[in-house]
Amino acid sequence: MTFQEPLRLTPDAAGLKTAAEIFTKGGLVSFPTETVYGLGADARNDRAVARIYAAKGRPSFNPLIVHVADMAAAENFCAFNDAARRLSQAFWPGALTLVLPLRPEAGISELVTAGLDTLAVRVPDHPVARGLLAAFGGPVAAPSANPSGRVSPTTAAHVMAGLGDRIDAIIDGGDCAVGVESTIVNCVGQPALLRAGGIPVEALEACLGQSLSATQDPSIPIAPGQLASHYAPRGKLRLNASYAQEGEVLLGFGPVDAVVNLSVAGDLTEAAARLFACLHQLDAIGADAIAVSPIPDHGLGRAINDRLKRAAAPR
Numbered sequence: 419m420t421f422q423e424p425l426r427l428t429p430d431a432a433g434l435k436t437a438a439e440i441f442t443k444g445g446l447v448s449f450p451t452e453t454v455y456g457l458g459a460d461a462r463n464d465r466a467v468a469r470i471y472a473a474k475g476r477p478s479f480n481p482l483i484v485h486v487a488d489m490a491a492a493e494n495f496c497a498f499n500d501a502a503r504r505l506s507q508a509f510w511p512g513a514l515t516l517v518l519p520l521r522p523e524a525g526i527s528e529l530v531t532a533g534l535d536t537l538a539v540r541v542p543d544h545p546v547a548r549g550l551l552a553a554f555g556g557p558v559a560a561p562s563a564n565p566s567g568r569v570s571p572t573t574a575a576h577v578m579a580g581l582g583d584r585i586d587a588i589i590d591g592g593d594c595a596v597g598v599e600s601t602i603v604n605c606v607g608q609p610a611l612l613r614a615g616g617i618p619v620e621a622l623e624a625c626l627g628q629s630l631s632a633t634q635d636p637s638i639p640i641a642p643g644q645l646a647s648h649y650a651p652r653g654k655l656r657l658n659a660s661y662a663q664e665g666e667v668l669l670g671f672g673p674v675d676a677v678v679n680l681s682v683a684g685d686l687t688e689a690a691a692r693l694f695a696c697l698h699q700l701d702a703i704g705a706d707a708i709a710v711s712p713i714p715d716h717g718l719g720r721a722i723n724d725r726l727k728r729a730a731a732p733r
């Protein structure tokens with residue numbers, strides 16, 4: 419099933435029903451979550467999942483996140499320990515992904531896990547995503563809906579610009595409120611942070627009553643979010659810049675004179691929500707060199723700085 423132009427679905431019951439039917443037939447639907455737009459397919463259908471990798475141009479060894487409607491659904495696919503239970507009770511639905519032991523009998527495509535015996539799972543907190551999961555009634559594999567290595571989409575227009583000719587349908591649910599991807603915690607063994615994201619690490623640590631280990635379990639593959647160059651706009655980035663030098667465009671934070679500003683008020687939540695839209699905007703105005711204001715490295719600032727560091731890495 420390939421359409422020239424993707425179907426534009428409305429975020430109402432009729433649109434969600436059509437989207438669920440497309441999943442059932444093995445198609446790809448982009449849908450909004452509170453973090454970023456996802457590129458979804460039935461997580462049990464090998465061919466459909468293979469189409470996700472092809473559409474994104476994603477290295478096939480990078481496993482995908484499975485989205486489910488609720489905790490009960492998640493338990494069908496993976497095994498929860500105490501830490502995982504605590505975190506999911508406190509933060510689901512929400513911008514937290516847990517890596518847990520996979521139930522091999524659960525029927526998840528091996529392409530989703532890239533052959534690992536663990537599964538990354540999350541319950542999103544967005545009315546459209548939740549409505550879609552309820553309408554479909556199965557697990558939906560969905561990475562961010564951008565070509566591999568490019569900036570993640572936080573609007574339907576971003577998705578259309580990057581993948582418009584490679585998807586069957588898109589549900590336009592407006593702007594994503596959080597704006598950075600979910601925080602990923604590996605709950606196999608001591609809970610460890612795999613990717614900073616929409617739920618601040620401080621909140622997770624307060625919930626667990628212990629700090630998250632940052633040390634990588636060597637048996638865990640490197641997440642693409644951990645590849646050096648990722649989330650990249652076309653222009654070259656210079657971080658922690660107090661002002662733009664000649665030829666540079668300033669990506670501001672706080673009350674600075676900048677064409678593109680993450681948050682004039684210096685608010686980290688606003689800055690996270692606007693981060694990818696600002697990077698898309700810098701691409702659109704053809705910025706070759708980008709100076710970035712310093713961003714405080716706490717709360718959501720950690721996720722923002724993580725994405726900016728990767729965007730600034732040599733490619």
Ligand code: TXA
Pocket residue numbers: 451453454455456457480481482483515517531534536537538560561562563598599600601602612613638639640641642643644
């Ligand atoms: O907010 C989000 O998480 C968005 C929305 C659409 O839900 N999704 C997203 O997916 O960011 P993606 O595919 O761009 O990033 C998934 C990350 C990758 O870094 C991948 O390596 C990691 O999750 N991952 C998936 N399964 C894993 C596993 N079993 N063990 C370790 N890392 C895993």
Ligand code: MG
Pocket residue numbers: 561562570
């Ligand atoms: Mg991504």
